[in-house]
Amino acid sequence: MIRRRVIVRGRVQGVFFRDSCRREARKAGVAGWVRNRPDGTVEAVFEGEAASVESMCRWCESGPPYAHVSRVDIVEESPTSQVDFTILRS
Numbered sequence: 001m002i003r004r005r006v007i008v009r010g011r012v013q014g015v016f017f018r019d020s021c022r023r024e025a026r027k028a029g030v031a032g033w034v035r036n037r038p039d040g041t042v043e044a045v046f047e048g049e050a051a052s053v054e055s056m057c058r059w060c061e062s063g064p065p066y067a068h069v070s071r072v073d074i075v076e077e078s079p080t081s082q083v084d085f086t087i088l089r090s
Contacts, residue, residue, distance in 0.1 A: 003032075003047040003079040008060050010070035012042045018087045020064035021056075028052040031082035035089070047082045 008017070013036050021034045021044055030052050032045040046056045060072050 001048060001079045002050050002053050003045065003077040003082075004053055004057055005075045005077055006044045006046065006057055006060050007037075007073040008042040008044070008063065008069055009040075009072070011066075011068040012063060013040055015066040016064050017042050017067055021060070022085055022087055024059050025056055025085040028055055030056050031085055033082075033086045033088045035087065045077070045082070047079050 018034045018036065021042075025032060025034075025046065028048070030046045030048040032047050034042060034044040037043050044056075044060065046053045057072070057074055061069055063069050
């Protein structure tokens with residue numbers, strides 16, 4: 001199990017990024033959460049099998065069809081045994 005925190009920059013709010021991310025994460029069997037931040041970025045935490053988490057990090061590089069991602073920052077964290085993937089309200 002691994003855990004990654006991701007900050008996605010660009011035009012990523014108002015394009016169904018969070019809902020698309022939740023669907024992709026659940027399909028990949030990844031736990032964690034995603035939320036909009038006040039600065040216009042999207043923050044997500046992915047936890048699960050290494051290949052699945054890395055896949056979600058790669059997905060964030062493009063996001064859903066109407067997103068325009070300019071940069072993705074990824075930080076390694078210690079797993080916390082998350083069990084589901086949710087959208088957090090800011």
